[in-house]
Amino acid sequence: MLDKMIIGRYVPSDSVMHKMDPRAKLLLVFLFVCVVFLANNVVSYSLLAVFTVMLISLSKIPLRYLYNGLKPIFFLIVFTFLLHILFTKEGEVLFKYGWFEIYEGGLMQGLFISLRFTLLILVTSLLTLTTTPISITDGMEELLGPLKKWKMPVHELALMMSIALRFIPTLMEETEKIMKAQTARGVDFSSGPIKDRVKSIVPLLVPLFVSSFKRAEELATAMESRGYRGGEGRTKYRQLSWKTSDSLLMVSLGALAVMLFLLRS
Amino acid sequence: MGKKLVSLENIIFRYEGQSRNALDDVSFDIYQGEWLAIVGHNGSGKSTLAKLLNGLQFAHSGTIMINDQIMTEETVWDVRQKIGMVFQNPDNQFVGTTVQDDVAFGLENAGVSQQVMVERVHGALNKVKMNAFLNQEPHHLSGGQKQRVAIAGVIALQPDIIILDEATSMLDPRGREEVLETVRELKQENEITVISITHDLEEAAKADRMIVMNQGQLYREGPPQDIFELEEELIALGLDIPFSVKLTKELQKNGVRVVNGHLTEEELVKDLCELHSMM
Numbered sequence: 001m002l003d004k005m006i007i008g009r010y011v012p013s014d015s016v017m018h019k020m021d022p023r024a025k026l027l028l029v030f031l032f033v034c035v036v037f038l039a040n041n042v043v044s045y046s047l048l049a050v051f052t053v054m055l056i057s058l059s060k061i062p063l064r065y066l067y068n069g070l071k072p073i074f075f076l077i078v079f080t081f082l083l084h085i086l087f088t089k090e091g092e093v094l095f096k097y098g099w100f101e102i103y104e105g106g107l108m109q110g111l112f113i114s115l116r117f118t119l120l121i122l123v124t125s126l127l128t129l130t131t132t133p134i135s136i137t138d139g140m141e142e143l144l145g146p147l148k149k150w151k152m153p154v155h156e157l158a159l160m161m162s163i164a165l166r167f168i169p170t171l172m173e174e175t176e177k178i179m180k181a182q183t184a185r186g187v188d189f190s191s192g193p194i195k196d197r198v199k200s201i202v203p204l205l206v207p208l209f210v211s212s213f214k215r216a217e218e219l220a221t222a223m224e225s226r227g228y229r230g231g232e233g234r235t236k237y238r239q240l241s242w243k244t245s246d247s248l249l250m251v252s253l254g255a256l257a258v259m260l261f262l263l264r265s
Numbered sequence: 266m267g268k269k270l271v272s273l274e275n276i277i278f279r280y281e282g283q284s285r286n287a288l289d290d291v292s293f294d295i296y297q298g299e300w301l302a303i304v305g306h307n308g309s310g311k312s313t314l315a316k317l318l319n320g321l322q323f324a325h326s327g328t329i330m331i332n333d334q335i336m337t338e339e340t341v342w343d344v345r346q347k348i349g350m351v352f353q354n355p356d357n358q359f360v361g362t363t364v365q366d367d368v369a370f371g372l373e374n375a376g377v378s379q380q381v382m383v384e385r386v387h388g389a390l391n392k393v394k395m396n397a398f399l400n401q402e403p404h405h406l407s408g409g410q411k412q413r414v415a416i417a418g419v420i421a422l423q424p425d426i427i428i429l430d431e432a433t434s435m436l437d438p439r440g441r442e443e444v445l446e447t448v449r450e451l452k453q454e455n456e457i458t459v460i461s462i463t464h465d466l467e468e469a470a471k472a473d474r475m476i477v478m479n480q481g482q483l484y485r486e487g488p489p490q491d492i493f494e495l496e497e498e499l500i501a502l503g504l505d506i507p508f509s510v511k512l513t514k515e516l517q518k519n520g521v522r523v524v525n526g527h528l529t530e531e532e533l534v535k536d537l538c539e540l541h542s543m544m
Binding site (some may be wrong): 235 | 319345349357358359361370372375376377382396402404416526
C-alpha cells in the first residue's frame, strides 16, 4: 500500500528543472495557468505546446510518469472534446450522417480545449514530479510571506503542511497494522456489498483517530520541550536560493506571454 | 561528585481532577556529570518528575532550581535550552521530514543562524553516528536510529542535562544497547549529566546513583549496589532486581561463597570463574 501511494509522485533526478528554486516553479505554474487562456488559434496553441515540450525535456522526467498523471483526467478530456463536436455549430460542415453533423468550428474548439487541459495537467504535474513536497511547502511559505503583514498565519500553515507530510507514511503504516489486526478479528474489508464494506471502515477509522490524537498530543509536548514557540524569532535551516536559471525561466515565460498576445486572433 | 546542578525542594504536584498527589513532598539534588536513574512502578510519579524538570508542568508548591535559576513560567525557555529531553515513542517526537531537518528543529526554534546550524547538525549527527542518514525520511529508520536522531537533536543545542524519559522502552534489545551506548559516550566526552527514567533495571544498575519512587514519594536514594540490597522491599514496590543480583543470592543460599555487589552479568561471571579456578 505504501509503495503504491507516493505523495507528490516526486521523481529524483538532477535535471535543470529539479534544481530550480521552488518559488520559481510555483510562480511558473501559477502564471502558466493564466497565460494558457491567451491562446486561441493554431499558431498560439502550437507555441504553447512547444513551450511545454521544452519544459518537459528540461526536467528529464520519463514520459510514462507524465502519462500516469494524465490518466485520471483522460475521461474529462475526451468528454469535453465530444461535447464541443456535438454542440458547437460554427464554420463549414465537415461530416454529415442523417441528423448528425460535425462542424469545422466544433472540431477546432474541441481540439483546443482538450489541448489546453492536457498542457495544464502536464505543467502542474511537472511541478510535483520535480519538486519534493517539503520544497513546495518552503516555496509557498516564502511566496506567501508578505501576507504575514495582514495576520495570515503563513508560518503555522507551512509547519502544518510539513508535519502532515512527515506523518503520512507513519499513519499509512498504522492503518495497515490496524487493518491486519481487525482482519484477524473477523472484519472483512474486501468483499461483500458496498454497504457492508463502507461499514467495515468504521473499525478501521476509530482506532486510527484515537491514536492520531494521542500522537498529536505527544508531538506537541516534544515540540514544546525542544523550544518551539511559534514563528517569531525563528531561523530557517533550509535556505532557498534564486539563481540566474530561475530568472531566465521567468523571462522566457514573459516572452511567451507577449508572443501569445501578438499571435492571438 | 560534581557541583550541584539541579535541586528540587518539597515539590508537590497534582494532576487536575485527581484526588491523590502525583508528587508528594519530593526533594533531591542532581550533581554535574552524574548518571541518575529514576525507577518506580507505573504511576509512581517518575514521568511527572521529568515533565516538571522540563517545565512542561509546574509544581503547585516547592521550588526547582536549575543552575542557580528558579524554574518559573518566565525562565522556562532558558531552562529548556539547558535540559534536553528524549521521549518514549520514537515516532511521536520526530518533527522534521528528514533526519537533518529534525535535528535542526530545536536550533531553528532557538534562532541560531543558518551557517552555525549546518555545522551543529552535522556535528551532532556525527556524534550519534547517524551522519550517513542526513536526508533519510523517518519511516525508513529503525526505532533505535530514530532515538539516536532525537538525541542528536538534543545535543545540537548543547545542553547540560539530558533526560531520557523511558527512551529505550519501545526498542528491541539491540536498539536499546545502541541508544544507551551513544548516551554513555556523549556523557564521557561532553560531561553531560544524564537523568534516566526507566523500567529497565539492568540499565539502572549501570547508573551512578538511583532514586526509587513510590506513590509520588521518594522512597530511597543511593548507589545501585545499596538499592538492590533492599531486594524484598523492591519487589513489594512492584519492581524487580537484576538477574545477577538474584543469582548471587541464590548461590549464597546454596553455599557458594560469591561476594555481594555484582550488578552486571559480566562481573558475576568473572567472579564465578575466579572462584572455580581456586577450587
